[in-house]
Structure formats: C-alpha cells, structure tokens
Amino acid sequence: MYKMMIEDLDSVFEVSPYNPRKCNSPPRSASSSQRASVVNGSSLPSDLHLALTPDCPHTISDSDPALKKDKESKIKKWKKRLSDHIRKTSSGSGPSSPMMSAHSSSSIGLRPHASLPDMKPKARTLPSSKAYSKQLNGYTSPQKDEVTQGVKQMTMAADHATNGGLLFNPRSNDEIEEEVFHNVLPVVPRKTRKLSEIAKPSSQYGRLESYSKLEELGEGSYATVFKAISRVTGNIVALKEIRLNSAEGTPFTAIREASLLKGLKHANIVTLHDIIHIPGNLTFVFEYVEIDLCRYMEKHPGPMSPNNVMLLTFQLLRGLVFCHERKVLHRDLKPQNILLNSMGELKLADFGLARAKSVPSRTYSHEVVTVWYRPPDVLLGSTKYSTSLDMWGVGCIFVEMLCGHPLFPGLKGIQDQLTKIFKVLGTPSEETWPGVTSLPEFKKGQFKNYSRKELGFVIPDLVKATGAEPIATALLQLRPGLRISAKDALYSPYFTSVLPKAIYAIDNCASIYLVPSVKFER
Template identity: 55%
Template sequence: MKKLRRTLSESFRRVALKKEDGGFDEICVSKMSTRGCQGSDSLFRPLDSIPEERRARVQRTQSGFEPFDKHTSQVKRVHSENNACINASGSNTHAESPKLRRHSSPSSVSPTSPKFGKVDSYEKLEKLGEGSYATVYKGKSKVNGKLVALKVIRLQEEEGTPFTAIREASLLKGLKHANIVLLHDIIHTKETLTLVFEYVHTDLCRYMDKHSGGLHPENVRLFLFQLLRGLSYIHQRFILHRDLKPQNLLISETGELKLADFGLARAKSVPSHTYSNEVVTLWYRPPDVLLGSTEYSTCLDMWGVGCIFIEMIQGVAAFPGMKDVQDQLERIFLVLGTPSEETWPGVHSLPHFKPDRFPVYSAKKLRQAWNKLGHVDHAEDLASRFLQCFPKKRVSAHTALQHEFFNQLTSKLREISDMSSIFSVASLKLQPESNIANIKTHSKGATCGKH
C-alpha cells in the first residue's frame, strides 16, 4: 500500500508539469451496476455500450478513504475546514473577489511569466481554514492576476499522497461544467500536493446563515436547478458525489452554484466490491445507508438533494439528528413512515434493520412537517420524489430537471452549453432575500451547525 501511494505521488509530480491535461494512468471497467434512480434508466447502462470518449475514467486504485466520525456530536454541521474554495474567515470580499473566469491557457502566457504547475506561480494572500490533512489559502495567480483557492495537502514520506486527494484531483480533471468547481492546476513537491481551484467567495451554508428563516422561493428554484444540472452531468459520467451538504455547494456573488469537495466522490465503474457506508454527513445520509447498505447508485446523492431543498425553503435542516443513527432514522420514519417489505422490498435484509427496533409510524404529508413547502407551487411534490426511503423510487437528477417546479424558468436554460452559467441567460438573476426570519420556526430546528 505504501509503495502504491508513493507511485501515485510520483504520477502527480509528472502530471503537474504538463501543459496539456493528459490525465492520470486510468482504466475503464465494463462491469457495473445498472440499477439507478427512478427515471434514470437511460443514464445507466454497461460501460461497453458507451462510446469510448463518454466512459468515466477512474484512478487505478481500490483503496478506501478516511470515514468521518460516527458520533453525532462530531458530525455537528460546521463550515467545512477543508473546503478549498470558500472564504472561511467570513469577511466581506465583494470588493476584492470578482467572479473568477477560466484562466488563459499556458500558450498565451509570455515566456518570462511563471509557469503553471510551479509553486512560485501563486501568491498566498490569507489562510482560510485548516483540516486534518490540508490547509486552504486564498491566493492569487501570478500568471493572470486572478484569485484562486489553494488546497495545500501535507504529504508524509511513508504514506505518500492521501487517496482522498487522488480521487478529488483525478475526477475533477475530467469534469468541465459551469456548476462544478474548476480545478485550475496541480502542484506537486516533496512535502505537499497543492490543488489550485477557482475562488468562490461563500457556500450555501453561509448563505443560509446570512438569510435565516428560509430563502426567497425564486432563489431556491435557481439554486436547485443548478445543483441538479451539475449532478446530472456527473451522474451521466457514472460519478457519485457522496458528500452532498450545504457546505460543499459554493455560491458566487452572482448566484452561481458549484459542486465542490469531491474527496469522497467515487466513479461508479471502480471495481470495488462495496462502498463504505460512512459516506455522507449524518443529516444528509439516506436511510438505506444508515441501515448498512453498501450497494447504492446515484440515488444516494438524490436523498441529499431533497434534504437541501427542504432546508433552503424551510430555513432549518430537514432531519437534524442529535443522538445517533437510531435517532436519525426515527426522525426520517416519523415523517415518511416506518418501512416494510411492501413499501421497501429488501429492507428486512439490510444489516441494521430489525422490525422491532423502530416504532411503527404512518407516512405524513411533507407539508405537515415543513409547512413552507405548501407555500411554493409544486415544491411538496418535488420534495416527495427526492425523499423516498426505497432508493429505486427516488427521482434522478435528469428527470427532476423536467419537473413542474421549474416551469417558471425560461426554456432557454435547456439550450445553454455545459460550460455556460445559467446567468448568461438574459433577465435571470437572484432576488433580494428577506432577512425577516420566522423566529418560532427557526428556533425549533438547527441549521448550519446552530442549535
């Protein structure tokens, strides 16, 4: 294992110095699950039936990753310290951080300019946060003067490059979409691996903190559309994000939403027998994973979408478990009903399911649990399609984009390219948020780590 990590570390050193992204030493595997979410049949088919250029390319490794702590007290929702693209200080950066566009190619740089892939190509401006294996800095490119986020990962001689970093870099190198954070550069030295991302000034968690009590319905619509747009893109490439939460959804000053923090992401074609069930922060973890299932598809991400959707509308987390997995499941079943073999075929065979373990709850209308869903046209119906205990019943990202909830958006959004922002469509913009929070509603739940 140590030898493998050292070998992979050396591959980063070689790749970082290339002018053109040739990709890592990657493989395609023709065997994969064809099971998917409702409406996703066209998205999931054997890899050997897909054109070579569309196949997901994955890093040649089957290693696991570092799971987060199981204890709810340690899964309290906090701002992600390892998020590479946010202003962790929370200071006002509006005047100094215009939206970062794709920087110019190396070929347009003068011969005397610093080269990409070099430490001295970037200037560190301030420290944004620090995690267990990485420190994040706000920085500036000396090549084009643009603001960047520098995720500096510490390497240990005996361990080499952390696999979470390998996954994040290898997946992001092949993803080019307006709603996915852009990886500009990779810098590898003996001591560190630095991932250079576009700089985005905040995230959805901080945005909801600032505008408590629920977001403007039109802004919810725009944020959700962008989230589904980004997910549909990666799901069609057989990639699961696996860690959807507000902290990992970056928000630019113009309202662009970008999927970030792909450290736990997994290409669906990786030849691994199972996935760890320690994947998603507790509040956004679906019941099948909570019950010990290790066989899942894009349906995992769609549960998280439903939780985030409700949180944006209601102003509080959908299922803020405070104790343990048992408590988390009971909160879910209290609203959606305790599952049975009739409502969820195969639930009795899941490792942690015992029929006498949970009270028998009947399913409620979602607006009974989250009243603001009833104030927004079609919101309750769409939320119910995301929040299905039986994974196969969850709507896919591709199908959700066609839901009536988005009928008010211009049809021109269906015509823009993957790399185009939705705000490139004339007249689309965020609406002013009302900061008049419903104090009673807000005090009954937790949001962004506040209780």
C-alpha cells in the same frame, strides 16, 4: 577567374582521399565525359591532354603509399602547367584556344551557350528544404552553419551553369546530395530526452511561487484552504494544501478528487486549475468562489426566497446530471460542499469522497455523506447504491433552503438520525420496502412503527412555494429505487412551469444567468 578554374580541376583529378572539399569522402575517378568537357576544344600540351584521358595513371586505384605519393606529385605538376598555359593563352603569349577565346566573353570559368550550339545547359536542383531540414536534425549549430555555407556555394555554382554555361566538371544531383548530407557532417545520434525533463513544470504552472497567499479560509482534518492570487493571470484562486504523511503517502481522497475533476468541466462544478507537488505537500489550485451554502444560509437566516431556491436547486441538479451521465457519484452532498459566488452561480465542490460508478453498481463503503444528509438505505448499512444516494441529499438541501433549518438533524448518532427520518416518512417494512429487513443495520423491533406524513403538513413552507412539495416528495423516498433521477427532476413541472425554455439550451460551460429573464435576488 583562374583560381576558380584551377579549383574546379580538383573535381576531375580527385587529388586525394584527404581533399578538404570532399570532407574525407572516398576518392572517385573522373568519368570520360567529365574529362572531355575540359579537353575538347582546347589546345593543351600533349602531356596535359594525357593527364585528362581515360587511361591516365591517376585514375588507377592503388593502395601503395609510394605510388600514391608519386601520383599526387604528377597531378600537382599538371595543374601548375595547366595554370601557366591558361595565363599565357589569355594574355596572347601562347597558342590560341577556342575554349579560352570563349572565356573572353563569358563569366568565370564558364563557356557561353554560343560556343556549344548542341549542348543545353543542365539546370541543377538542390535537395528540397524539407529534406534539408530533415537531414540537419540532431546536429549542432556550428555544424549546421557549415552545411548551410556548402549549400550556398553549390547554389551559386548551379546559377552559373544555368545562366552562363557549363562548369568545367558538373556533378550530378546525387553527388551533391551525398557530399552535403552524408560526407560533410559526421553522424551525430539524437539525444533522448529523459522522462523527468518532459514532466518538468512549465515556467508558469505547477509551481508554488506562481501564487501568493492572501488569507486562510479554513482548515480540515487533512487539508487547509487559502485565498491566493495568481502571479501569472492576476486572478483570485483558492489553494487547497493537503499535508502528506511519508508513512501513509498521498490521501486516497486527494487522488480521487484530482482524477475526477480533470474530466468534469461544467459551469456548476468547481474548476481545478493547477496541481502542485512538493515534498510533504500537495496543493490543488481551484477557482475562487466567495462562500459556501452553509455560511450563506447563516448570513441570511430563515427561509430563502422561492426564486433563489429554485435557481440554486436547478443549478445543483444541472451539475449532478453532468456527473451522473459520466458515471460519477458525488457521495458527499451537503451545504458545506456547495459554493456560491456573488452572482448566484452554484458550484459543486469537494469531490474527495466521489467516485466513478460502474454499471451494474458494485459494493461501496457506507461511511459516506454527513449524517444529516445521508439516505436511510446507507444508514442501514447498504453498500449497493447508485445515483439515488445523491438525490436524497438534494432533497434534504432543497427543503432546508425553503424552511431555513435542517430537515433531519440527528444529534445522537445513526439511531437518532433514522428515528427522525421514520417519524416523517414512516417506518419501512417488507411491504413498503422489499429487502429492507436484510440490511446489516436493520433489527426487528429497533424502531417504533411510525406512519408516513405528508411533507407539506410537516413543513408548511413547502406549500408556499408552487410545485415544491411534489418534487421534495419525489426526492425524499425511503426506497432508493423510487427516488427521482437528476435529469427527471430537472424537467419537472416545478422548473418547467416557471423558467424559460432557453435555460435548457445553454452550453454545459455557460452560466444560467446568461438567459436574460433569469436573475438571482441579492
């Protein structure tokens, strides 16, 4: 009890600027009201009364070391005499004191409310937890523990003041906040995180060791594809490892594919799960799809089921509508870049030659699309093309699935490819295709004058499938501007007369096979 009473006198005397309870805070002179809270009602020796009065020498600020030492010595003596006086009074050996008699029925160092009828105890509120947490940002754990301990002590003192009476020297909320949040802890600047630390891969993704290779699926001119299993999710994935040349850098096709696929989330577009970069190698982690359309048709030679052709073509158009609405051209549609899983779900893949198209269209390279699926305007050197480029490829793939063989299989270069096209669709002229003669690769007299034939006459399998010939004709137009768009083709009678309306209402990321009546024939 007495120890706490003596310690509380420190806040009145403000012994020195090195007071550990103040943690190097500048000395403050006790106010008259604070000293009065100790003096009033107490029968202290006269020199102790003097020590607590406003004109006490220790309240004078002086930077002289000798005077400071003398002041500290006097304060220590006063504290000792006060301590002795308290002990004598409480044991009955000294003069009676109203203040000390009050202590006999109160808690440690506090005066009960009954002895102060006109004085209401002042409840003290500590800084909010939000402000407390804010002030602690940037400090180390030992420093936080020190602050927490200080706050606990002040909370106990505030509880005493509220429940039992007043402390000898109650301090204001501002003083407590200053002591806890400004003087107890040194100001530690917050450490700035480096960009390399922020960009570090997580423990699960962005690491090659998160995937275990199972087998090689294929190898291209600059990449190799592996079947692998994710050690994080347990799912089967496809790893596309792109070899990097230190002299040439990362292939532009890889950069283009990654940037486009990040923004194309659709049920009929292959999903890019992860990207891993290590020295000399860039790996794309794709969802695993069992087979591509080319290999599927090799395993199932001959014409495909009209139902399956319709469902696959619908999914192909559905994926292209999503791309074209976002101004993205695939530019390399062919059976090898169309993937199929065991459920009959189609996925557009290999966006290495794809690119975002601005409006109006700009000049692009004409060295795109495998020659069998390349439109005549691109074969003739046109560099101004739009979504019609992809629609020609859809027409070629659609007819190939129905008849079981490529529609225009040129074997001797571009000249032979154009000849095969013109034999079926007719040789173009300025009357049938305005501006064709101005294309870079068009030369007068280069091709024989072939007349146009009906696709159903050339490909009898088109007639067998209801509504197949009209949509094939709309897709395979020599003049780019006459080709049907992906969205218009999706709503053509070929689909709407057979497929349920619910198939048009499903979400972009949902499979068409969620519609009960839609089934792929295996």
